[in-house]
Amino acid sequence: MHLFRLARLTLPGLAVGFIAGVLAGGLAAFVGQPAGWALVSALTLGVPLGLLGAGYTMLLINGKIRLGGFAPAAAYWLIGFPLARMLHEVLTRLVLTGQPGLPPDPLGFLAYQGIVSAGFAIGFLWLHERVAPRYWQRLAAHDPDARDVYLRYAEHARAMFEAAERRKAARGRKPSARTSVR
Template structure:
């Protein structure tokens, strides 16, 4: 996520008319703290401190981490390029806006986590006990969901068979 976020920030900075040096700096100074925050979340999940596949703890984590990442990014960018480039409407508005954005970021992070991370974990499962745990957890859930669907189908079939 950090690398993708950094590329997006750098690209948007360049598209917004900032110089190449400022755009590269903006991308790099966003990518690194965002990557560290993402790794922190993954470590909390891996150690069992946060549950897997639940949006609320992820949203709460990013409600704190995302604004911190953005404030650090903006502060460093302000030192490099000036406050007009980093926070054109002032720090208070900037921080409040980042808190609002954090929920959208958390939902996107959760979606990527649910849809792409399992593919990666599947490849790592034989040599990584945490990935193996995640895959087993998801396979157990898939089995339970399939049994529940079968139970509902068989219950619906028996009800239609009696009335006909």
């Protein structure tokens, strides 16, 4: 797979991760930090989260991570999110003070970020699962790799829908009006 095509396929993860980091910069500005500080915060967190998001998507499109699964996303972000936050802390301190430095209790910082990573994984996965399939559907007409990934998502959605319908029928509930996923 060519580098350009791979980059194009991983764009959803890159975008979701980058936007999450940029939102952190927006929050810094919202609470009254100077604009330069907020910009540094947005970039020093947005770039690592964007690259990690692209990495997650790359694992997904290569079949290394199960579609729609929280556990693989949580495991990925349990490592990735604390590392991105540590890089954010070090780079922000470097840019703003001229000297790199770790947080006062690096292990405690990483442990806390590991706890927070579960929430980030939920948000990342939720947004990624809504953006990526639609994006790959648009690319599918002219990119066979995007078509393959999109068809895997469509098959997964169909299987999930049919399993839910079987559970409803087993409990005596009326199935949905739709008989299959489009």
